[in-house]
Amino acid sequence: MRLIQSHTDYAVRAILFIAASEKEMVSSADLEAELDLPRPFMRRIMQDLQKAGILKSLRGYQGGFQLAKAPAEIFLMDLIELFQGGLDLTECIFRKKVCPNCKTCPIRRRVKKIENYVLRELQGINLAVLMQEK
Amino acid sequence: MRLIQSHTDYAVRAILFIAASEKEMVSSADLEAELDLPRPFMRRIMQDLQKAGILKSLRGYQGGFQLAKAPAEIFLMDLIELFQGGLDLTECIFRKKVCPNCKTCPIRRRVKKIENYVLRELQGINLAVLMQEK
DNA sequence: GACAAATGGTACCTATCTGGTATCATTACT
């Protein structure tokens, strides 16, 4: 079970690379070379980041992506939200149905506490922090 | 993403029920009635618990299951280990391959810290604790 | 205007994981 999934991880790397790049515009081709990923896959991630307002894009010749926000304003949690639909560690085991046991679920409260900690930690991480410690 | 999966959750409920039961031996039929689960499915979980030495079983007429350990000696983490193969929140995103980025992975360290906390919390939970707070 | 270089959008595929079923063999008591 992974806390951080591929899309999120790739997004982080991509953003860090763009942030560190000299270029005005970074293209998918550049990212492919740097991150060693299939370009179509990378592109989809970039598009999602663009839609989310994290990147700005320019089409056509010499086009590409650049940051739309300062690294310090991009939070890991945003990316998790975007690519993983957020975190819900206590998601009830009775999918689709209303849980008949939530009230009596012996572990729910405990897991909720853990989840709170995890969220607090994650919310403290932004991309500027990750840049430094790399 | 669920921290606790169905098998684990059911196992907890089953064990708590057996622990609270007056009967010498609790059968799958009893559990089915109590937990409202398909019996074959429940049975497989019970068998796994038996193999793991958490339950003792008796076959044949009036057979069933009973605890092989005191609730205080059964840890939630054991069940997670048993049914979910443990927890590895930092599992590298590059499956099957050796990760070429682990050294430079910007989020690995952070997630590792979170994982440590989660493990510590989970390791402190045993079934006796869960019985009380229910 | 034609062409090439780039992204936008969307539908689809595939492997793995999770949850659950089915079947038959074995044991134990009456």
Add this chain to the structure above:
DNA sequence: AGTAATGATACCAGATAGGTACCATTTGTC
């Protein structure tokens, strides 16, 4: 012998994650 229980194991199905394919659109250069 018969019945009530577990042991063992193979199988199936839906959901999720990871990844691909395809075509449309925009932008700059010649």
